[in-house]
Each structure stands twice: as C-alpha cells, then as structure tokens.
Amino acid sequence: MQIDTRKEILLIIIATIGISLVYNTISDNGLPLIRKGIELNWENDDTIDNLIDTKPVIQNTFVNDSSEKLISVNNGKTANETSQTAVKARENNTIQNQNTLTSKSIADSLQRDTLQNSETADKKNTPTAITVEQAYRLYNAGVVFLDARMEAEYNFGHIKGAISLPYKKVDEHISKISNLPKNSTLVTYCDGVGCDASIELANKLAELGYTNVRIFYSGWNDWQDKNYPVE
Numbered sequence: 478m479q480i481d482t483r484k485e486i487l488l489i490i491i492a493t494i495g496i497s498l499v500y501n502t503i504s505d506n507g508l509p510l511i512r513k514g515i516e517l518n519w520e521n522d523d524t525i526d527n528l529i530d531t532k533p534v535i536q537n538t539f540v541n542d543s544s545e546k547l548i549s550v551n552n553g554k555t556a557n558e559t560s561q562t563a564v565k566a567r568e569n570n571t572i573q574n575q576n577t578l579t580s581k582s583i584a585d586s587l588q589r590d591t592l593q594n595s596e597t598a599d600k601k602n603t604p605t606a607i608t609v610e611q612a613y614r615l616y617n618a619g620v621v622f623l624d625a626r627m628e629a630e631y632n633f634g635h636i637k638g639a640i641s642l643p644y645k646k647v648d649e650h651i652s653k654i655s656n657l658p659k660n661s662t663l664v665t666y667c668d669g670v671g672c673d674a675s676i677e678l679a680n681k682l683a684e685l686g687y688t689n690v691r692i693f694y695s696g697w698n699d700w701q702d703k704n705y706p707v708e
Contacts, residue, residue, distance in 0.1 A: 515673070517606040517694060525611050528662045528689060529618040604679035604690040607664070612693040613705055615664055621657065622693070623682075625667045625674035636666065636697065637706035644678035651685070662689040669698035 607615070616622065622639040624631045631641040642650045644667075654663070663682065667674035679690045693700075701707060 515676070517676075517692065518603065520605045520607045520611060520691060522611065525607070525614055528615065528691070529620070602683050602688045604665075604676075604683055604692050606692045606694045609693070609695050609699045609703055609705075612664060612666070612691075612700070613703070615662065615691070616705070620662045620664055621654070622664045622666065623654070623678060624697075625665050625678035626672075626697075630668075634697075634701075634707055636700055637708045639666075642678060644674045644681065647678065647681050647685075659686045660688050662691065663687060664691045664693050666693040666696040666700070669696040670694065672696060 612622075616636070622636050623642040624635050624639045625642065625644040626635075627643050627645075628641055631639075631643075635641070640653050642653060642665075644665075657663075665675040665678045665682070667678075675692050675694060675696060679692045682690045
C-alpha cells in the first residue's frame with residue numbers, strides 16, 4: 478500500500494512539473510529555462526543631459542576649406558594672366574594638379590565622413606542601460622517611459638505616466654508611440670533584475686528605427702524602493 482502511495486505521489490510530482498514546463502513555454506510571462514548571460518552597455522552620467530532636448534549638429538568643414546583653396550587657386554591664376562606663355566602653362570599645370578588634389582581631398586573627406594556617420598549611427602542606435610538615478614533624471618525631464626510587461630502587470634501598478642507596450646505584443650501596441658519622432662528619447666523597463674523584457678523591447682524598438690532608446694534595467698522594483706512616482 479505504501480509503495481502505491483509513493484508511486485501516486487511521484488506521478489503527481491512528475492505531472493505537476495510537466496504542466497509547469499508547458500505553461501512556462503506558452504505563457505507570455507514565461508521564464509527562459511536556460512538563461513543567457515546579459516551584457517549591457519551602461520550610459521555615462523555625463524551624457525544623460527545630452528539625451529534631453531538635444532539635436533545633432535552636422536558641420537561639413539571640409540567644404541569651406543576646399544572653397545578657400547579653390548579661391549586661392551583662382552586668385553593665383555588671375556594674378557599671373559599677364560605672365561609669359563611658358564609661365565602660364567606651368568601655372569595652369571600647377572592649378573590643374575592642385576584642383577585634382579583638392580577634388581581627391583574632398584572625395585576622401587566625404588568617404589571618411591560617411592564611414593564615421595555610419596559608425597556613429599550604429600553606435601547611437603544601440604540601446605544602452607541606465608541606473609535608477611539616471612532614469613529618475615530623465616523622468617523629471619519628461620522623457621517617455623515604456624512598460625515592457627504584460628497588461629495585467631501594468632494595470633496592477635506602474636511608473637506614473639508610463640505607456641504600456643508589452644514586448645511580446647509590440648506590433649499591436651506600437652501605434653501608442655507612432656506620433657513620436659524616431660529620435661525621441663525612450664526608456665524601457667520591466668520588473669527589474671532577472672526580467673529581460675525591457676531589453677527585448679528596447680532591441681525591437683531599435684530595429685524599428687528608434688535611435689535613442691535606454692534600458693532601465695533595475696526597473697519597477699527599484700523604482701518602488703526609491704518611492705518614486707507610481708500609479
């Protein structure tokens with residue numbers, strides 16, 4: 478009798494584990510069975526202020542430099558128009574060589590600028606993580622916060638003013654921020670350490686072209702511990 482009871486208990490335990498694994502797999506809030514190591518790039522304190530109401534300024538200084546070179550060349554040509562024919566020929570050759578060098582310099586500068594801008598854009602488009610203190614500074618500056626958790630968790634409590642944008646249902650909810658420019662500063666968060674929804678949402682937004690996404694990784698739990706505004 479005791480053996481049968483033990484078998485029944487063992488079967489119940491196995492069945493319970495099986496049901497739990499199935500539910501975890503299909504649930505929107507399921508946890509990964511094998512957790513991958515998390516590597517986050519953390520935002521520097523000095524750059525937080527630059528995320529607030531800043532606009533990139535593009536300066537093409539090489540155009541002005543080249544223009545001055547061309548003006549100098551043309552002036553030299555005008556000053557020597559009365560020179561002898563042989564001298565003019567040499568000067569014309571010199572001017573042509575200078576123009577060729579100037580054109581090459583412009584082309585090289587354009588290529589360098591294109592590569593640098595591309596690298597800068599890629600770097601800027603990669604979401605970086607922020608601390609709770611940095612998140613609070615951005616919050617006070619009016620930056621939009623996005624709650625990556627499911628609606629039920631959001632309804633139970635969230636950062637005051639945050640928009641519900643479940644990371645597994647981005648396509649269904651993306652219209653909530655469709656009026657925002659793609660370079661708007663956005664902060665994603667979920668429960669906190671151990672919850673990767675904020676990272677997943679940030680990466681999805683980056684794929685959609687949003688270039689200033691920040692991950693508040695310690696999230697809701699840390700925010701509450703600091704007694705920051707909630708609703």
